[in-house]
Amino acid sequence: MIEKVMVSIIMLTAVFARPQNSTPQNSREATILRYENENIGKSGYNFAYETSDGTSRLETAEVVNPGTENETLLIRGTVTWIAPDGQQYTITYTADKDGYQPKGSHIPQ
Numbered sequence: 001m002i003e004k005v006m007v008s009i010i011m012l013t014a015v016f017a018r019p020q021n022s023t024p025q026n027s028r029e030a031t032i033l034r035y036e037n038e039n040i041g042k043s044g045y046n047f048a049y050e051t052s053d054g055t056s057r058l059e060t061a062e063v064v065n066p067g068t069e070n071e072t073l074l075i076r077g078t079v080t081w082i083a084p085d086g087q088q089y090t091i092t093y094t095a096d097k098d099g100y101q102p103k104g105s106h107i108p109q
Helices: 001-016
Strands: 030-038 044-050 056-064 072-082 088-096 101-105
Touching: none
Parallel strands: none
Antiparallel strands: 030 044, 044 056, 056 072, 072 088, 088 101
């Protein structure tokens, strides 16, 4: 169950983070400036990256209530990118037993 939730959440955040269109300011391929990845096994993971086109992402996951009937995965993250209009957007999100909860100044509350 946790693996299915984890894969779904990772796929959702990847969709939100992908570039939508190529513009003169981001038409070149981005290069990776920083990459960190720590897979801490069944108890969670941490990763972060930053690219030359202004995209960055940080995500951590931990198992809450491990080994119990209420075991669940808690994921926290932030993704930032430059849109084709040149504006920088940031989404901070949590994904847990209550679902995916994104927040950002551009997202209606």
